[in-house]
Amino acid sequence: MSAQFGARLAAVHSVVENLYSIRFRTIAGLAAAALALGGCLPTTVPLAGADPADPSARVAGVGYRSTVAPYTRLRPVAPSSWREQNDRAAPAPKSGQ
Template sequence: MKAFFATACAVLLSACSGPPPITAGADPADPGARVPPLRYVPVTAGTADYQPVAPRAWSRSNESVAPRGRSE
């Protein structure tokens, strides 16, 4: 019973405290805060360039994706 009462008191008292201070970095409101330099990166950097290709015969396309093995 004493352990339950102690736990209940701890929970109730912890609810009265404020949130912990945020210390993840510099204050965002500080105009003198250091920031990493900006660099230009095009929006299309790393994309593949797809050009139109001639159509292939459907039978060759089907054979390239058909399961291997049993031939009937």
């Protein structure tokens, strides 16, 4: 019984060790690639206009538009027959049949 347990433990240990070595190599390779490609990034461009931190800089005016402008007030109405509402919504009957 203990021999089987030892064999299983050795098999699991070798599989886990193999997975972790593959995972470590993958992560190390990705980190090396990120560092190498980090030097390829473009440098930042200086500002083309006025400094946004300058309080005297001219800016465009701010306009106001209501977000609820097309709103129309709907008042409650008395309930009506569902049959009448259904007849109003139904398509017109076809003639000639």
